[in-house]
Structures are given as structure tokens and as C-alpha cells.
Amino acid sequence: MSGQYTGLPLGRRTLLKGAFAAGLVSATGFASARAASPKKGGKIVIATIGGAASDTLDPRTITSIGHGVMGFTLGNCLTEIGRNNALVGELAESWEHSANATVWKFQLRKGVTFHSGKSMTSEDVVYSLNLHRGEASTSGAKGLLSGISDIAADGPNAIVITMSGPNADVPQLLSDFHLLIVPAGTTDFAAADFTGPYKLQRFEPGDRLHAVRNPNYWKADAAHVDEVEILFVADVTARTSGLLTGEIHIAGRMDPKSVGLVNAAPGVHVEAHPGPGHRPLLMACDRAPFDNLDLRLAVKYSLDRVEILDKVMAGLGSIANDHPIPPFDPFHAADIPQRSFDPDKAKFHLKKSGFDGVLPLSTSNVVFSGAETMAALFQQSAAKAGLKVEIIREPSDGFWKNVWLKKPFVGGSWGGRATADIMLSTAYKSDAPWNDTHWKRADFDAKLAAARGETDFAKRKAIYHDLQVMIHEDGGAAIPFFNNNVDGLRDTVKGYYPSGAYELSGMRVSERVWLDDA
Amino acid sequence: MRQLIGPVPRRLLAGVATLFLVSIIVFVGTEILPGDLADAILGQQATPEAVAALREQLGLDRPAYQRYLDWLGGVLTGDLGRSLASGREVSELISGRLERSLLLAAVAAAIAIPLSIGLGLLAALYEDRPADKGISIVTLALVSAPDFLIGYLLLSVLAVQFGWFPALSRLTDTMSLGQQLHAIALPCLTLSLVVTAHTMRLTRTAVLSVMNQPYVEMAELKGASRRRVILHHALPNALSPIISIVMLTLAYLVVGIVVVEAVFNYSGMGRLMVDAVAKRDMPIVQACGLIFASIYVVLNMLADVFAILTNPRRRRPK
Numbered sequence: 001m002s003g004q005y006t007g008l009p010l011g012r013r014t015l016l017k018g019a020f021a022a023g024l025v026s027a028t029g030f031a032s033a034r035a036a037s038p039k040k041g042g043k044i045v046i047a048t049i050g051g052a053a054s055d056t057l058d059p060r061t062i063t064s065i066g067h068g069v070m071g072f073t074l075g076n077c078l079t080e081i082g083r084n085n086a087l088v089g090e091l092a093e094s095w096e097h098s099a100n101a102t103v104w105k106f107q108l109r110k111g112v113t114f115h116s117g118k119s120m121t122s123e124d125v126v127y128s129l130n131l132h133r134g135e136a137s138t139s140g141a142k143g144l145l146s147g148i149s150d151i152a153a154d155g156p157n158a159i160v161i162t163m164s165g166p167n168a169d170v171p172q173l174l175s176d177f178h179l180l181i182v183p184a185g186t187t188d189f190a191a192a193d194f195t196g197p198y199k200l201q202r203f204e205p206g207d208r209l210h211a212v213r214n215p216n217y218w219k220a221d222a223a224h225v226d227e228v229e230i231l232f233v234a235d236v237t238a239r240t241s242g243l244l245t246g247e248i249h250i251a252g253r254m255d256p257k258s259v260g261l262v263n264a265a266p267g268v269h270v271e272a273h274p275g276p277g278h279r280p281l282l283m284a285c286d287r288a289p290f291d292n293l294d295l296r297l298a299v300k301y302s303l304d305r306v307e308i309l310d311k312v313m314a315g316l317g318s319i320a321n322d323h324p325i326p327p328f329d330p331f332h333a334a335d336i337p338q339r340s341f342d343p344d345k346a347k348f349h350l351k352k353s354g355f356d357g358v359l360p361l362s363t364s365n366v367v368f369s370g371a372e373t374m375a376a377l378f379q380q381s382a383a384k385a386g387l388k389v390e391i392i393r394e395p396s397d398g399f400w401k402n403v404w405l406k407k408p409f410v411g412g413s414w415g416g417r418a419t420a421d422i423m424l425s426t427a428y429k430s431d432a433p434w435n436d437t438h439w440k441r442a443d444f445d446a447k448l449a450a451a452r453g454e455t456d457f458a459k460r461k462a463i464y465h466d467l468q469v470m471i472h473e474d475g476g477a478a479i480p481f482f483n484n485n486v487d488g489l490r491d492t493v494k495g496y497y498p499s500g501a502y503e504l505s506g507m508r509v510s511e512r513v514w515l516d517d518a
Numbered sequence: 519m520r521q522l523i524g525p526v527p528r529r530l531l532a533g534v535a536t537l538f539l540v541s542i543i544v545f546v547g548t549e550i551l552p553g554d555l556a557d558a559i560l561g562q563q564a565t566p567e568a569v570a571a572l573r574e575q576l577g578l579d580r581p582a583y584q585r586y587l588d589w590l591g592g593v594l595t596g597d598l599g600r601s602l603a604s605g606r607e608v609s610e611l612i613s614g615r616l617e618r619s620l621l622l623a624a625v626a627a628a629i630a631i632p633l634s635i636g637l638g639l640l641a642a643l644y645e646d647r648p649a650d651k652g653i654s655i656v657t658l659a660l661v662s663a664p665d666f667l668i669g670y671l672l673l674s675v676l677a678v679q680f681g682w683f684p685a686l687s688r689l690t691d692t693m694s695l696g697q698q699l700h701a702i703a704l705p706c707l708t709l710s711l712v713v714t715a716h717t718m719r720l721t722r723t724a725v726l727s728v729m730n731q732p733y734v735e736m737a738e739l740k741g742a743s744r745r746r747v748i749l750h751h752a753l754p755n756a757l758s759p760i761i762s763i764v765m766l767t768l769a770y771l772v773v774g775i776v777v778v779e780a781v782f783n784y785s786g787m788g789r790l791m792v793d794a795v796a797k798r799d800m801p802i803v804q805a806c807g808l809i810f811a812s813i814y815v816v817l818n819m820l821a822d823v824f825a826i827l828t829n830p831r832r833r834r835p836k
Contacts, residue, residue, distance in 0.1 A: 052793040052796070053789075053790050054602075055799055056603040058602050135571070136571050139572070208688075231686070235780050237670060238673075241673050242685045245677055245678055245681060247684055
């Protein structure tokens with residue numbers, strides 16, 4: 001089960017054992033080995049980002065990592081990304097789908113209660129998911145659920161989701177951090193009535209959230225500490241200082257440049273694990289000069305990935321291969337030969353393209369801190385191949401409005417997406433509004449649609465492999481690296497493991513860790 | 519005293535006009551920033567339809583002047599309105615944070631003002647001697663260092679190295695005054711150091727500029743000691759500029775805490791305003807801007823009034 005994608009043979013019902021079932025052994029041997037048994041008790045302080053005085057506990061208003069951490073401290077979703085990025089059931093126990101993967105039935109876990117004592121039924125689940133749907137929805141998950149045509153209860157302990165087309169990713173979609181389950185009819189979320197590991201004690205928007213253990217929590221082997229305090233600390237130096245002084249146990253989003261110092265300090269260490277974020281150089285394939293494949297390849301071979309990762313990200317990341325599917329994704333195509341800095345090949349393609357002008361690269365540090373450094377490094381390595389690059393530092397205000405998607409050669413930035421399908425549909429499908437390389441291939445679109453509905457894992461992986469090869473060989477994105485998620489921990493914190501795309505153990509850190517000195 | 523009655527209402531009116539202008543400037547400033555609250559809330563997942571729906575919901579689709587007038591009407595009737603992002607009362611959001619910021623400023627002022635005026639007088643008294651040189655070198659160094667740098671230095675030495683003070687300045691309801699002072703020691707110290715340097719330099723300059731006046735020379739020629747010359751002859755005439763300096767210092771303390779609050783993650787007005795600007799939450803930005811501007815205007819007015827009261831020539835015009 002571990003690490004396996006749960007593609008289900010047609011019509012068979014599978015009972016999923018979650019990460020909370022004992023005996024799921026870590027195959028990759030992370031540094032944070034499982035201790036014999038978690039210590040109970042104590043109070044853990046987590047510092048994270050993305051808080052504001054205007055925050056609420058309405059799942060529709062979740063926009064940041066910090067909001068997600070709050071959400072998973074208080075609530076649960078139907079499914080969960082667990083250890084080794086395995087998808088397991090959370091409030092859903094098992095699921096099955098129709099032969100064409102259009103209709104999905106989820107069996108709900110029985111005996112789950114909300115903090116208020118009310119039992120959870122299918123009515124609550126339908127209401128919770130529908131919060132994010134519909135014309136008037138302003139939820140961040142609206143786009144994610146746009147493929148759903150109907151959600152209906154099927155008795156008190158099951159729901160049926162009907163998609164507008166075949167989609168094998170429905171269980172993955174339901175693990176999204178917006179889709180927390182609340183009691184049906186909830187309109188005021190201040191009371192924070194969820195089913196999760198901790199109950200709300202006090203919420204000061206933008207400052208802190210304090211919660212205590214839910215004594216009736218349904219999940220075994222989770223929620224080890226008695227109290228959780230989530231602090232919103234926007235300034236990375238303040239987060240780091242608080243971690244060093246012991247005021248904070250876990251600090252998210254550390255500065256790569258300070259990782260060496262933090263690891264050298266006593267009593268603290270850094271957990272850096274592959275994330276999905278990447279920083280492409282975007283070439284517009286539908287116009288000169290980048291409508292010429294040889295020039296695109298000249299740029300891709302001019303990129304010194306190792307140097308960029310080293311100097312821009314302090315080495316905290318993994319080398320990427322000009323496609324956007326990150327190494328931990330089950331559909332990552334690891335066997336595509338790694339493209340590396342090769343001035344001779346770059347020269348060859350440059351000559352073949354006939355281009356002898358100067359490439360204007362538009363960038364700004366608003367894209368990510370280090371974007372301008374990355375552009376300068378690319379300019380230098382490209383010069384070794386005889387490719388002249390001029391860096392245009394665009395104003396940061398309005399960069400996404402006026403430069404991105406508009407200029408021919410732009411420094412871009414992507415965070416993760418829930419699934420390979422969503423990443424490719426958002427940025428590489430011919431008619432996608434955010435197709436920021438303006439790369440249009442009808443054969444790609446057709447394969448992408450086929451992959452979405454394919455429920456056989458091996459077959460599906462083969463299609464995604466082809467799609468990544470297409471982007472790698474022909475696409476307009478030169479992608480040097482995937483960045484790591486970097487969390488700082490006190491050494492007393494045990495049980496941490498990376499999970500999925502997001503930092504802080506997929507934002508679920510508060511129910512997964514314990515304190516050694518509790 | 520009667521002459522005061524004229525100027526003070528005039529100043530009050532000018533102050534009100536200033537605040538009105540400030541409110542327009544703040545509003546226009548946030549209007550010309552790209553993006554609005556709907557973009558900020560929906561972030562990377564914003565579809566054009568979702569943005570439009572949210573704008574309509576928040577009333578952001580109405581013309582800017584209409585939104586401004588609605589807000590102004592509310593303020594004139596004592597209603598600061600509701601936060602666009604959370605729907606909570608702005609006054610409720612601001613009240614606790616304003617108190618925290620004022621506490622920070624008050625403690626810093628209580629340390630900085632006596633210290634800086636004392637040092638300024640000392641430096642003037644021992645002009646060009648080692649004491650003056652020493653004070654000047656230290657304060658000039660502090661003036662030259664940006665406040666966040668001083669903050670970070672204090673943080674790394676006093677909090678991280680020695681562990682005397684917390685790195686994050688957090689106040690809770692259950693703290694005693696002593697615990698509160700301990701929690702905010704570092705931001706207060708940072709502010710005090712920054713402000714002391716400025717105020718001391720200005721005090722020294724004010725006293726020394728009076729010292730170059732002919733009547734001081736006369737006093738010296740009559741054989742008065744330097745100390746007597748400064749404290750009895752020069753200081754009364756230097757009081758007026760010094761009071762202005764103190765008022766400006768206070769204003770800076772209240773308004774200049776934004777950076778220090780960020781460094782120590784202190785939850786005051788500064789952070790609230792930065793959050794609100796990032797979210798384009800207009801009612802909060804407007805309210806914070808108005809409050810900061812009011813503090814400035816009132817302190818400036820007080821400085822003017824005190825300047826008149828402490829200046830015999832302006833008190834008893836011929």
C-alpha cells in the first residue's frame with residue numbers, strides 16, 4: 001500500500017488502510033525515524049506565514065500555508081496525503097468508481113463526531129463540498145472542483161460525486177486543504193465546529209490560534225500534544241530567532257541562506273524536502289524569436305542548473321529537467337535523460353536557429369526572491385555559448401498583470417498543484433488561460449484528456465511520461481530546479497515527516513508530531 | 519494669553535483640513551495600486567468570474583468616489599466601518615492594537631526623551647571635549663544605522679545569544695505589567711536608541727545655536743560660568759525648539775513603529791496597516807492612516823502652542 005497510487009480495478013471496493021494504521025514502514029528511511037511510541041502531552045508552538053487581521057476560519061477563505069495549518073489543526077478532509085505521499089482515506093473510508101471514472105462513490109467513516117458532539121453524516125459532507133461550488137462561490141477551491149457536475153448523499157454514510165467527464169483524480173482533489181468538513185448549515189465559522197484533532201480555544205486573526213486536544217478524536221495514533229499554538233510570524237528573521245531561543249518549536253518557510261547556521265546551532269535542525277515549486281524561464285512559442293525550436297533548445301542548454309540551484313537557493317532543491325512534474329509526484333518521469341549545461345550543444349542549436357540578436361529577458365524579484373540573480377547567472381552561462389541576453393528589470397507592481405503572459409521571454413514562478421493533471425491543464429494545455437509559454441499542441445491536449453480518465457496506474461503513468469517528454473523536448477519552459485520546502489524544528493520535536501507538496505508535513509504537522517520533553 | 523484664542527482655532531481648522539487631505543491621499547494611493555481585495559483574497563486561484571462575483575459582493579464594483587464618500591460619511595458619524603475582508607468592525611480591530619502600539623511608544627518615550635535631552639545638554643556643556651565627542655560618536659553611529667538593523671543586532675545578542683529577552687514580543691491578557699515590559703523590552707530599546715540619537719543631536723544643536731547669540735557672549739564676558747550661562751540664559755530660549763523636537767520624537771515613535779513591529783513580530787497598528795495594505799482592505803488602511811495623521815497633527819499643534827507659551831517675546835508681544 002505504501003507509496004502506491006490507489007488506482008482501483010474496476011468495480012472492486014478497496015478498503016484503505018491509512019497512515020494511522022500501524023505497520024506502514026517508511027521505505028525511504030527519512031531522518032525522522034519512527035520512535036517506539038509517541039509521547040503524549042505538552043504544548044507545541046508552530047510559527048507560520050500568511051496571516052492577516054482579516055482572517056476568518058471559513059474554509060472558503062483559506063489562501064495561505066498558515067491558513068491551511070489552522071484548518072488541519074481543527075478539521076479533516078475526506079482524503080489525506082500521508083507518509084511517502086500515499087493517498088489514504090480520512091473521513092472517507094473507501095471509494096469506488098464507475099467503469100469510465102465519471103461517477104465516484106465514497107463510503108464515509110462511521111462514528112465521527114464534530115467538536116460540538118454532533119455525529120457526522122453524508123449531509124454534512126455534501127454541504128461542506130458545495131460551499132466551494134456554484135456561480136457565486138468565491139472559494140479558492142472553486143476551480144479545483146469545477147469538473148464536478150453533481151454531489152449527492154447516498155444514505156447517511158456515503159456520497160456520490162458525478163464528474164462532467166472521466167477523472168481518475170477525484171480522491172486526490174478531495175484532499176485539498178480547503179475542503180474541510182463542517183456541520184451542514186454552518187454559515188458562521190467563528191465557533192470552528194470541525195471534526196479534527198484540536199478544538200479551538202482562542203483565535204486572534206493574524207496573530208495566533210490556540211487549540212486544545214479533542215478528547216473524542218476519531219483518529220488513532222495522532223494528535224499527541226495537549227495544546228497547539230499557531231503563531232503568524234511574517235518576518236523570516238523573527239521566525240528563525242524564535243526557533244533559536246526556543247519560543248517556537250516548528251518554524252515554516254526558513255530562509256535557505258540561514259539553513260547552515262540553523263543546523264549548526266544547538267538544539268535545532270532543518271527539515272528540507274523536495275517541493276513542487278519551480279521557477280521557469282518562459283519562452284513564448286507562438287511568436288518570434290521563440291517560434292524556433294532550436295533557439296528554445298539553445299536557451300535550455302545554456303542554463304547552468306547546478307550553479308543556479310547552488311547560488312540562488314543555497315542548494316536547497318532538486319535539479320529539474322524542463323518539465324513541471326516534481327520528483328515526488330507518482331507520475332514524475334525519472335527516466336528522461338537529464339539535460340545539463342552544454343555550451344557546445346547550445347552553440348550548435350543557436351547557429352542552426354539563425355538567431356544572432358539579443359534576447360530581452362524580463363524579470364523582477366517580485367517573482368521570487370532571487371529571480372534577478374538567476375537571470376544574471378543565466379546571462380553569464382549563455383554568453384559562454386555565444387547567446388546574448390539583456391536583462392530587463394520590470395517594476396514589481398503589476399508584473400503579473402503587464403509582463404507575465406505578455407512579453408516574449410519572462411522569468412516565471414509556479415507553486416505546486418494538487419495533481420499532475422491540474423498542473424499540466426493549468427499551464428500547458430493549448431487553451432489554458434495561464435499557458436505562459438503559449439505552447440499549443442493538439443496531440444498534447446488529447447493525451448492529457450486521456451490521462452485524466454485513465455484509472456489503470458501503469459497505463460496512466462505511461463501517458464504522463466509521454467506528456468513530460470513532449471514538454472521537455474519541445475516546450476517553452478526552461479526549468480532549472482524544483483525548490484525544497486524548508487522547515488526549522490527544535491530537536492525535541494519528533495515524528496515529523498514530509499508529505500505531499502506543502503511544507504510543515506503537508507500543513508498537517510500539528511497532529512503528527514510530539515514533544516520528546518513533554 | 520488672549521492672543522492664543524486667535525491662533526488655536528485656526529490651527530484646529532488647519533488640522534482638520536490636513537486630515538481630510540490625508541484621507542483623500544490614502545484613498546487615492548490604494549486605488550492606484552494594481553489589484554484590489556478580490557484579487558488579494560482569491561490569489562493564485564482567481565478566475566475572472568470569481569473575482570467579479572466577489573467584487574460585487576464587497577461593493578467594490580461601485581465607483582471610487584462613491585465608496586470614498588460613503589466611508590467619509592461613516593467617519594463623520596463616528597463609524598469607522600467594517601473590514602472588507604473579514605466583515606468585523608474596524609474600531610474593534612484597531613482598539614487593542616492601538617493600545618499596544620501606544621504602550622510601546624510610551625515606554626520608549628519615557629526612556630528616550632529624558633536621556634536624550636540630558637545627553638544633548640551634556641554635549642553642549644562640554645562642547646568639543648571628550649564627553650561631547652564620545653556622545654556624538656555613539657549617537658551618530660546610531661543615527662546612521664537603520665532601525666531594523668539595530669533591532670536585529672539587539673535581537674541576535676540579547677535574545678538569541680544571552681536569552682535575556684524573548685525574540686518575539688507577545689503580549690497576553692494574563693501578563694502582569696512587569697511581564698509585559700519584559701516582553702516588549704527589545705522593541706522599546708530599539709526605538710529608544712534610534713530616537714535618542716536624533717533628539718540628542720537636535721537638542722545639542724538648539725542649545726549651541728543659542729550660545730552663539732550676542733547676549734550669551736555678554737553673559738560670558740560678565741564672568742558667568744558656562745554651566746550658569748547654559749542653564750539660565752541659553753536653555754530658556756532653546757526650550758521652544760527642544761519642545762518641537764520632543765513632539766516630533768513622540769510622533770516618530772508612534773508612526774515609526776511599523777518596522778520595529780515587523781522585526782519583533784509585535785502585534786500593533788503598524789502590522790495591522792501593513793496587512794491591510796497587502797489585502798487592499800480599504801476601511802482599515804483609511805482608519806490607520808487617519809489615526810497616524812491625527813497623532814501627527816495634534817502633536818504638531820501642541821508643539822506650536824508650547825512654543826508660544828515658553829517664549830516670553832511671543833507671550834507678551836509689544
